[in-house]
Amino acid sequence: MDCVIPTNDRPVRLASLLASILPQQWNGARRLFLVDNSTHDVCAHPPVSKMLVALERCGWTVEHRRSTATSCTEIKIEALHCGSDRHVVLIDNDILFTRPDTIAALDEALTRYDVAAASPVAYDLDGDRAVLTPYIDAYDRHAPDADGIVEGTVAIGACMAFVRDDLDVVLAGWTWRLPYMEDQVLAHFLKQRRGYAYVRQHMVLHWGENETPSYRFDDDEVVRHLEELNAVDGRWAALLDLRRALRDGADFPKRIVRR
Secondary structure (H helix, E strand, C coil): CEEEEEECCCHHHHHHHHHHHCCCCCCCCCEEEEEECCCCCHHHCHHHHHHHHHHHHCCCEEEEEECCCCCHHHHHHHHHCCCCCCEEEEECCCEEECCCCHHHHHHHHHHHECCCEEEEEEEECCCCCECCCCCHHHHHCCCCCCCCEEECCCCCCCEEEEEHHHHHHHHHCCCCCCCCCHHHHHHHHHHHHHCEEEEEEEEEEECCCCCCCCCCCCHHHHHHHHHHHHHHCHHHHHHHHHHHCCCCCCCCCCCCCEC
16 A cells, blocks of 8 residues: 655644554555645654654655645645555545554455545544535445445545556546645546445544635636536536535445445
């Protein structure tokens, strides 16, 4: 499993994330790609540099790449091109893992189920609302199976694992131009291909502090962009219909089955 973290400043949060990654264990190589478009080299901050040393001493391979990306979407897509393992997990720089086996559980879900992507559930630290969505009921819309696997109905971009082959197909046709909503676009097309799963018994926590966002989510702008894309390529029609109804890109039925 390759782990990729796009980061823009936030050294304290990043160091906390790295500390929560340190105890993660699974079979196979542990590789971390840190893609950094911070104003200054984020690895120069002592808390971050010390945690990277700790990871390396515990058997991780760490690669730090400086980026010129100017938006959330650009840096996440750049990060997703890193690595070569059959599975990759995209991790925001402001989350905390609550269990030492979450990445292993995501890896197992991608292996044992016919899905192209999988996520833990996520909550803000300063409240109990579902992170990045007002639809907290999305986590419980379907009952999990005996292993805690359930169909994902909202894109959890804070931590999302992918089957590399499926991800590469989606990225090869990547034409999204807005600086946000990349998580919904990825989840939508990956779920169409092979399904999208929640590993329901695993949870990550999001630093939900009040701060000025780098963008303002504009539903009308999203719909206009989707209309432009759909006029050229009809594969955008389903996502356009969902966003016109103010529904998440993953909010359509796709039953989760074992491989």
